[in-house]
Amino acid sequence: MKKLIPALLLAISLPALADRLPLPADTPASYRAECGSCHLPYPPSLLASGDWRRLLSGLDTHFGSDASLNAEERQAIAAFLARHAGSLSRLGDAGNPPRISQTARFVRHHREVPARFWRDPRVKSAANCEACHRGAANGHFGEHDIAIPELRE
Numbered sequence: 001m002k003k004l005i006p007a008l009l010l011a012i013s014l015p016a017l018a019d020r021l022p023l024p025a026d027t028p029a030s031y032r033a034e035c036g037s038c039h040l041p042y043p044p045s046l047l048a049s050g051d052w053r054r055l056l057s058g059l060d061t062h063f064g065s066d067a068s069l070n071a072e073e074r075q076a077i078a079a080f081l082a083r084h085a086g087s088l089s090r091l092g093d094a095g096n097p098p099r100i101s102q103t104a105r106f107v108r109h110h111r112e113v114p115a116r117f118w119r120d121p122r123v124k125s126a127a128n129c130e131a132c133h134r135g136a137a138n139g140h141f142g143e144h145d146i147a148i149p150e151l152r153e
């Protein structure tokens, strides 16, 4: 019985887990300030630790931008991302350079988004989470928080 209770709680909370991805309480201020200056400071659980490591090793040529950090910030952010990374087997391959939007998990969750919306002028790129998820900055990715009316069910 003692063992059953945590399993049961997990099962009950699973549906909520998928659409609530708030930044963890120990998120370094530099993660929001630096990694959130050009796009959403992405939820760390959406890439595996190896992919975060690969991404951080090429910040000077980061998708055509220079996103370099000083050594201290880089170390704090690397440790934070490693602590909260997702599991590769659940996320799937992220490509190279790694993209959240290329993982099988992302593709599965967005199966119902017609292809034309990824290039819609309101969206521009799959990396632009907030264009559709208006509560993304607060970790809300549920179906009730979709900004594009045609994508709301």
Ligand code: HEC
Residues within 6 Å of the ligand: 034, 035, 036, 037, 038, 039, 042, 055, 059, 062, 063, 065, 066, 067, 069, 077, 098, 099, 100, 101, 102, 124, 125, 126, 127, 128
């Ligand atoms: C100077 C601007 C800038 C900074 C700073 C920056 N990025 Fe990016 N990032 C970009 C651009 C541009 C892209 C590509 C966006 C696109 O494809 O539309 C990107 C893409 C990404 C992606 C892939 C998104 C996808 O498609 O799934 C990840 C992950 C990412 N950045 C993480 C980070 C992290 C972690 C940091 C902090 C260490 C960071 N970024 C800092 C500009 C920046």
Ligand code: HEC
Residues within 6 Å of the ligand: 018, 019, 021, 046, 100, 101, 109, 110, 113, 117, 118, 123, 125, 126, 127, 128, 129, 130, 131, 132, 133, 141, 142, 143, 146, 148, 151
């Ligand atoms: C073109 C619009 C669009 C963009 C851009 C977009 N999404 Fe989504 N996303 C959706 C829609 C629509 C759903 C399905 C909502 C539903 O029915 O649950 C969804 C679902 C999700 C879910 C699952 C929510 C659940 O209920 O289980 C997550 C997590 C998610 N998106 C994260 C992201 C992240 C992170 C990004 C950026 C890297 C992103 N999305 C970019 C439209 C978008």
